[in-house]
Amino acid sequence: MSWTFDGGRPLYTQLVEQLKAKIVSGEYPPGQRIPPVRELAAEAGVNPNTLQRAFSELEREGLLHAERTSGRFVTEDVSLVEYLRGEMARELADQYLDQTRQLGYSNEQAVELIRRRSEET
């Protein structure tokens, strides 16, 4: 997955979101070592201090932990990653309901639409 950023929101917030997505999707599996700040910053084309700030936030949330000499690792707590996955899916569901409501759909119609689409694809 590559890195893309949109205009009006802090890069730090977007980095936190995208790193979480990488953890949930298994691109960074539990226990995996994360590339060093400088390397990942160059890859993503972002400021190292901004990335450091995003790492600190993920450490605070327990999703990453730093080992003093060997680097930074994804949590081995699979249930925490599972919880995050649920959280992100719930957010997507809320967005879907929100947007179909704006189109004039009731929640029931929105659910029915999702069911039909999932059978078709």
Next chain:
Amino acid sequence: MTEELLCCRGLGKQFGHKVALAGVDLSLGRGRIIGLLGPNGSGKTTLIKLANGLLTPTRGEILINGEVPGPATKAVVSYLPDASYLPSWMRVRDLVNMFDDFYADFSADRAVEMLSTLEISGAERLKHLSKGTKEKVQLVLAMSRQAQLYLLDEPIGGVDPAARDYILRTILQNYSAEATVLISTHLISDIEPVLDEAIFIQNGHILLHRPVDDIRETEGKSVDEYFREVFKC
């Protein structure tokens, strides 16, 4: 080593009656990548030249590591001018050797490696290179020093987007907690993600100096969009 790398106090510069800088107060820390952003003629180049000791202040002072620009500060400042300044008859490899002789903190290996990634031959004479390639050579030379302060005056204006990405990645990889990179440009959207801080300058005044994410957070728009709004013609 002081916390403050560059400091301006009431810094003014006049060319005759023309005011280029009008009482600038500015403090830059270490380990940052900072954008110096302003329209044409706002004072970006004047500020950078003052930091280099190429101009002397009309009023106030500018200090680097607490010292007035001179031989000691030039040893720790790597400057990329906005114009071509290297003798055009020289070959690229001779320029690398010249920089190696001039600057104790210059890494010839690093320069050679970057030139080869950019597919620039050491045997070429500068005058036979395109405008964009010349700019790349100058930037490679400037970034191959282990300086404390990099002053890059319009480093990406003339190069193609792919080279632009390479140059920005190079700046990021070269990042150190002791060094600060000051980039003057009006190509804001290209460099915005790599910046810690943005300085807006207009008519020789500093309009704002804030962390980039702070601007995006409070204004709800990118620095590029915000710049277009502030400097709307």
